[in-house]
Amino acid sequence: MGHKDWSGIYTAHRSALVAYATPILGSREAAEDVVHDAFLKFPPDNGEAERGIGYLYRIVRNLAFDTLKRRRLESRTQSTELPDWALPAPEASPERRFIDREDIRRIARLMDELPPEQRTALEMHRFAGCTLEEVAAxxxxxxxxxxxxxxxxxxxxASELDRAGA
Known part of the structure; x- marks a missing residue:
């Protein structure tokens, strides 16, 4: 297939190729770019060009999906918004700080009332980060x-806090 034949296929089917790529990409402009790239990237000297219009549709489809993948990758790497976990916590109101301090006092009082072996095991496991094996040893x-x-x-x-309504 010569360059003139390839150009004729492209010209005759350009509108249909754009219509084919538009729903994949979500915009006509992007579809036109993909169809144009398909024509430029796969010239008639390519041995596969002998397959004709079916081959051109496959080229357009593959380029459209490559464009979608590239968009997703770029949006992930260029996102200016921080994820929720990376945002600073909003400053607590004075009322919230008071309630939190009261909860901490209540928990400290409850921990003081625990049997010594339970308190030590809890402090080692929850506050010192020891595993249960380390606590046991x-x-x-x-x-x-x-x-x-x-x-x-x-x-x-937990049951004391539930009973107190904290």
Missing amino acids: RLGISVATAHRHVRAALARI
């Missing part, structure tokens, strides 16, 4: 007992 108890201590302490604090 340091306290000289089994892992199951360390787990029971932490679970019992958390359950007691």
Whole structure:
């Protein structure tokens, strides 16, 4: 197929190719760019050009999907908005700070009332970041007992907070 034949196929089917690519890309302008790129990137000296219009439709389709992939990648890498987890927390109102301080005082009071082995296990696990295995080793108890201590302490604090309406 010569350059003139390829040009004739392109000219005769340009509108249909644009109409084919428009729903894929969501805009006629982008579809026109893809159809134009298909013609420029795949000249008649390409051996595959012998396949004719079917081949041209496949080229347009592949380029359209490549364009969509590129858009998605660019939107991910160039997003100026920070994700929710990266945004600074809004400053608490004085009322919220007061309530939070009261909750902390209540929890501290509840922790003071825990049996010593439960309190130590809870502090090591929740505040010091120790695993249950580390808690058990340091306290000289089994892992199951360390787990029971932490679970019992958390359950007691939670039930007291629920009862107090916190």
